[in-house]
Amino acid sequence: MTTLNELMLLLQAGFVQRAFIIGLIVAVLSSILSVFIVLKRVSLIGDGLSHTAFGGLALGYYLDIVPLWVAAVVVVLGSLGITRAIRSTRISSDAAVAVFLQLGLSSGIVLISLARGFGISIESLLFGSILLVNLDQIIIASVILVGVLGVIFLFYKELVYTTFSETQARASGVQTWFFDYLVAILAGVVVIAAIPIVGVLLISALLVLPALTSIQIGKSFKQTIIMSPIFGIASAFLGLFVSLIFDIASGATIVLMAMAIFVAVLGAKRVSAR
Amino acid sequence: MDLNLGANQPIVELENVRVDYPGGVQAIDKVNLEIFEKDLIGLIGPNGAGKSTLLGVILGLIKPNHGSVRLFGEALKPKNLRLIGYVPQKAQLIDTSFPATVDETVLLGRVPGAGLFHRLNKEDHLRAEEAMKILGIDGLKERRIGQLSGGQFQRVFIAKAIVDKPKLLILDEPTTGVDSLSKSEFYHTLSHLNRDLGITILLSSHDIGIVTKLANKIACINRTLYFCGPTSEFETSSALSKLYDYPAGLMTHDHP
Numbered sequence: 001m002t003t004l005n006e007l008m009l010l011l012q013a014g015f016v017q018r019a020f021i022i023g024l025i026v027a028v029l030s031s032i033l034s035v036f037i038v039l040k041r042v043s044l045i046g047d048g049l050s051h052t053a054f055g056g057l058a059l060g061y062y063l064d065i066v067p068l069w070v071a072a073v074v075v076v077l078g079s080l081g082i083t084r085a086i087r088s089t090r091i092s093s094d095a096a097v098a099v100f101l102q103l104g105l106s107s108g109i110v111l112i113s114l115a116r117g118f119g120i121s122i123e124s125l126l127f128g129s130i131l132l133v134n135l136d137q138i139i140i141a142s143v144i145l146v147g148v149l150g151v152i153f154l155f156y157k158e159l160v161y162t163t164f165s166e167t168q169a170r171a172s173g174v175q176t177w178f179f180d181y182l183v184a185i186l187a188g189v190v191v192i193a194a195i196p197i198v199g200v201l202l203i204s205a206l207l208v209l210p211a212l213t214s215i216q217i218g219k220s221f222k223q224t225i226i227m228s229p230i231f232g233i234a235s236a237f238l239g240l241f242v243s244l245i246f247d248i249a250s251g252a253t254i255v256l257m258a259m260a261i262f263v264a265v266l267g268a269k270r271v272s273a274r
Numbered sequence: 275m276d277l278n279l280g281a282n283q284p285i286v287e288l289e290n291v292r293v294d295y296p297g298g299v300q301a302i303d304k305v306n307l308e309i310f311e312k313d314l315i316g317l318i319g320p321n322g323a324g325k326s327t328l329l330g331v332i333l334g335l336i337k338p339n340h341g342s343v344r345l346f347g348e349a350l351k352p353k354n355l356r357l358i359g360y361v362p363q364k365a366q367l368i369d370t371s372f373p374a375t376v377d378e379t380v381l382l383g384r385v386p387g388a389g390l391f392h393r394l395n396k397e398d399h400l401r402a403e404e405a406m407k408i409l410g411i412d413g414l415k416e417r418r419i420g421q422l423s424g425g426q427f428q429r430v431f432i433a434k435a436i437v438d439k440p441k442l443l444i445l446d447e448p449t450t451g452v453d454s455l456s457k458s459e460f461y462h463t464l465s466h467l468n469r470d471l472g473i474t475i476l477l478s479s480h481d482i483g484i485v486t487k488l489a490n491k492i493a494c495i496n497r498t499l500y501f502c503g504p505t506s507e508f509e510t511s512s513a514l515s516k517l518y519d520y521p522a523g524l525m526t527h528d529h530p
Contacts, residue, residue: 039372157394161385165368171333171360172386172438173352215373219418224373 002245010244018138019130019250023236025141026194029148030203031210031232033190035225036183038211039163045082045184046204048097048104049191052078054200055104057125058111072192078104079184087180128199128251130240137196144193148186155182160221198251206232209258213265231261283347284308285442285474286332291341293327301327305341305499309442309476314468316485316505317478319495325478326363328495329446332476333360346441356386359435359473361445364452367431370420376430377415380405383437405437409463425456429463436467443467445477449484461488 002010010016037045056074060067078100085096112122124132152159161169162179170176187207194203210232211224218224238261239254286309293301302324309315319325330336331343334350345354361367383405384398406412409429414422419430428448435443445464449457461484467473479485486492492508494501501513 154391157382157385157388158390161382164372164374164379164382165362167335167362168360168368168382169385171335171355172358172383173334173355174386175352215371218373219416220375221373221378 002247007245015131015133016240016244018133018135019240020237022133022138022141022197023130023240023254024233025138025145026190026197026206027210027232027236028229029141029145029190030194030206031228032149032152032225033183033186034207034209034211034232035214035228036159036163037187037207038215040180040183042086042093042097042183043208044094044097044101044204045079045086045187046191046207048082048100049075049078049184049188050195050200050203051101051108052082052104053188053191053195054125055106055108055111057195058108062111062115068192068196071195072189074104075188075192076185079188080181083181083184087177124199125195126199126201127249128195128197128202130197130250130254133197141193141197144189148189151182151186155179159183198254202251202255205255205258206235209255209262210235213258213262216262216265216269231258231265235261282310284310285346286476287342287344288328288331289342289344291328291331291338291343293324293331293336294339300497302331302495303498305495307493307499307502309474311441311474312468312472313491314465314475314489315477315491315493316489317476317493317495318480318482318485319478320480323496325495326446328499329444329476329478333358333444352386356438357441359383359438359440359443361428361431361435361443361448363446364424364428364448364450367427368419370427372419374419375415376411376417376419376422377402377406379419379430380415380433380437383434387438401437401439402433405433408436408467409433425452425460428452428456428460432463436471436473440473442474442476445475447478447480449479449481457484464488 037043053071053075056071056078057067059074060070063070082097082100085091085099086093088096158169158174158179159182161174162176166176166180190207191203194206198206210228213231214224214227218227235258236254239257240250242248242257243250243253286307288305288307291305292303295301305328307328317325317328327336331338332345334355343350346357348354380402381394381398384394384401388394388398403412406415409432411426411429411433414426419427422430432445449460452460464475464477465488468475477485477489486505486509489505491503492501492505492513493499494508494513501508501511503511
């Protein structure tokens, strides 16, 4: 365990400060988007997309071109495919997501084994390495943050209506297909931004838990979407602190913290309802 | 919006409409229907007769396999759909755990009319306030919709459907699961919307007794539309007995 003095020293270290900054960015991105994803009942979409991204990253390393860009292209194509499958009435949406998840994961593993590892650890792809984040990644993530929030701001009322009821929105002339695809593409972009930080396995949790928590106690949609990033940021910061103190895996600790906050809020709600 | 409709031009015209279920069974067939301004039409028929399918065709939710749909004298397109307010069946309204308040829900009815890239403004809030007053739910506007009674819940969705001043209001089985007191209040509200605000109304129901008291026209469907005319004609026609006389096989509850 790290002593208080050591912790204070750690907090002054550049790599720790960068970790907090990127944690903040990823938390805000994923938790705002999570409100739409959870309420649209496509919570597994993060899982499907992050595993598709894993396949994309592996392909990038295999082809020896900028892996993140290859992964980005693969994920955007994946989000289009998943949305198309979800909107189709012939396949159930959870099965559609499962297929993409399995395809991404298995093709990624095959590509990695073909190239005997590329000198990159599967572990860092799966679990992320928030303490190794560099300035470039922070800049990319900031640009993505501004872009994603900007798009949500532009189409806010249509996104809310489509999330509220696809049928009712469509019956009143809203082009709901566009907004279904838009949410999936935004989720894909967020997944790409988040993978170096929390990794493939954990980004999907961050695309669900903050919203799940805020939906419990939000008195309105507005409150819900404001509280979600607060829970997201709290999870990221507390998770980072705890992982530094106990010297344990950061990404997984952040997700466990988000889980703990969800359980605590659920418990508090039960108690106050009595 | 200027509609340029002659006094006698229908606002909804269905011509020879057919909808097939996957597998080829016909949900509705040879449906011809005209709805005129200020009509209050009751669409009646047994469960599984195609009532919801017919409404879905008018709302652009279901594409007919054959035949044509015209709204307000034009082919069906998003712009025309904005002139229709829609209240789905209760079961399909929405998940009650959705974290929206009453006024947030009613305001959603203003979204399509406001247009892309425009934020909802004061005018939209005033209209929402008005619609909530008409439905008598203005005292509940801060409430989360999951905390409402069945009758209140429904009023919220009707307020949402009329908040953009539609020309036509479509309600699918609006009284299912609503207690009888709320039901009579509800019908009172509908005739107010129709007579005083001039909103054309099409509602489906299997509650024939009340629908015939309320509606000035009746349309009877059982796969095909076999009666459509003034309520007085319906009451003296053979359509009523036909409605009760359908073969037992058609009584199944397999909605589309």
